[in-house]
Amino acid sequence: MLIDKEMKLKFKETASKDPDKYYSTRVLKEEGFKRKQCPKCRTFFWTAADSETCDNPECSGGFRFIDNSPSKYKLDYIEVWTKFSKIFNKLGYTPIPRYPVAARWREDTDFVQASIYDFQPYVVSGEVEPPANPLTVPQLCLRFNDIDNVGLTGSHYTGFVMIGQHAFMPPERYDQEKYFSDIHTWLKTGLGIKNEEITFHEDGWAGGGNVGPCMEFFSRGLELGNQVYITHEQTPSGLKELNLKVLDMGMGQERNAWFSQGASTSYETTFPTVIKKLTKATDIEIDKNLMKNFLPYSAYLNVDEASNIKKVWIDISQKLNVDVNELRSKILPLAALYSVAEHSRALLVAIADSALPSNVGGGYNLRVILRRALSFITKYKWDLNLSDICEEHSKYLKPLN
Template identity: 60%
Template structure:
């Protein structure tokens, strides 16, 4: 069988050739979005801005551009993100449920719960076990040790974080992709207070836990706010097969949402303001605010999961900050965070 990365790459090619089948094209067009191809990475994306030439990814669009200048009209604290999200989606007919354990003892494909959908893999997703509710939202605490190398560097990653999940486990006749996409769009518009001009949707694919399907990522000013996956298939030794039920898997970082809405320097300042204050007080360390103001907008270029040549990426960021790369490494890693 293909690895998750290989499966994602292969299915993305298929989905890109037939967007009407795999994405909420009807809803997007109704809202004034049009399909474009990024002039840098060649990814397909949707925007209402006629002159938009690049996608929403930080590397293509010029880094994080919301720091100190967020377009979100609603400034949400870390706790408020879940409160507002669950309240809105309860009105949409979703049932808010409590999180699952972080040790995924029910899941033979992984040791730790790495995403909200992992709480329901493999047996709920396969249709063998009934879900707690057909339509639910969950604030799932996740552990991702693969992100350790990004923690403290990108300003956007945590080893442990809360993934807010919007999930459906429904019969095929009950599935309405335009509707579920419209619901997350309403969160962006009314929950965060973003105008359509500040939202870019990316066509993509996702694979994990033996399942895969198309997905739509949503970006604003260089940061990915979340990703809505339409889980359609299961990988088996005998080949790919369509799932018995339709599965919606939207994941959005609670910390990242708070960070974006507040427009503060790092995700840690948004999620752990009291902890950060206490750490600075006890250690006597101070953030070099001038350095961080130059560095953070380009920190997304250093994501080890996305960058092929990390040394080259550090040199590029150093040139933007206006420092020798060795001095910047000391300043960012030791003094900055």
């Protein structure tokens, strides 16, 4: 038996040799997409344009939607969910309320980290009926693997909304082509993106002994979401078709709002009222032109990957033709401000759902982001109150509850 990582790679290789069997190629071909292989990363992808590379930012030249979004509709953060849920309701999906982020029904995790967590293990295993089938859900999630990157990269979060599109069907009722066509409808009519601006990447997925194909969707260097089709289980004798097949589509609400508006960072589009409140209270001015130029290089400051952060700052400053001290003096306070906005929302949701900062378990992660937010407020001598910021978040998020 292979571990999940090995199984994913093996399944992806198998699927790539017979894409018509594993992916919704009929829909893609009808929409004018052609299959190609990226010469840089060797990923197979589908495009209706003349692109020769896939749309991973490392291969396609980074984010190319900032101040230049191909989305016809400029959707605010709340509107992404309300429009998505209405479109999918017409397509036969029932929108349901989110689950608590504190995953009390599971023994293997403290927090919900993806929308599919709502239905594991009992719905996915077939022991319990889903609340609706198929369904959509605006699931608030918590992840703490990139805390130090929050605020700095313009796109990292500890708390985010994963919009889920899910179905739990026996093989004879599982309609992968419809599920794929439905998410394509969102891209075309919800966001208003032309086919020439959409790229689909073939991939595989494996987890908990189950495997299946995966299709990622990109536009101008940004992954907007992906669909996983959990169709088989791994056995000693090979793959076996599941009695209950699962659709697991996860789409970042933050990313879709950011993409549609083409803003310099996703924090501006995710926390519009809070950012306005914080910038006014701290007198920080956002240099949007600098942020636009800085953002493509911000990923190089990933503290988990960069061995010499000081040198990275110097390299970025040289690329931008800005003095390194001036660059840091403008970026770091703004990154701290974004972190306070992000961490306060994550704390608000967690505490409202009965999870508390502490020294043990998942509570320790909440303690870390609470201390990080407070340390920024102290460092920059800001007259800010986290309770007031949380109250502003609560007002803005009310339509999602």
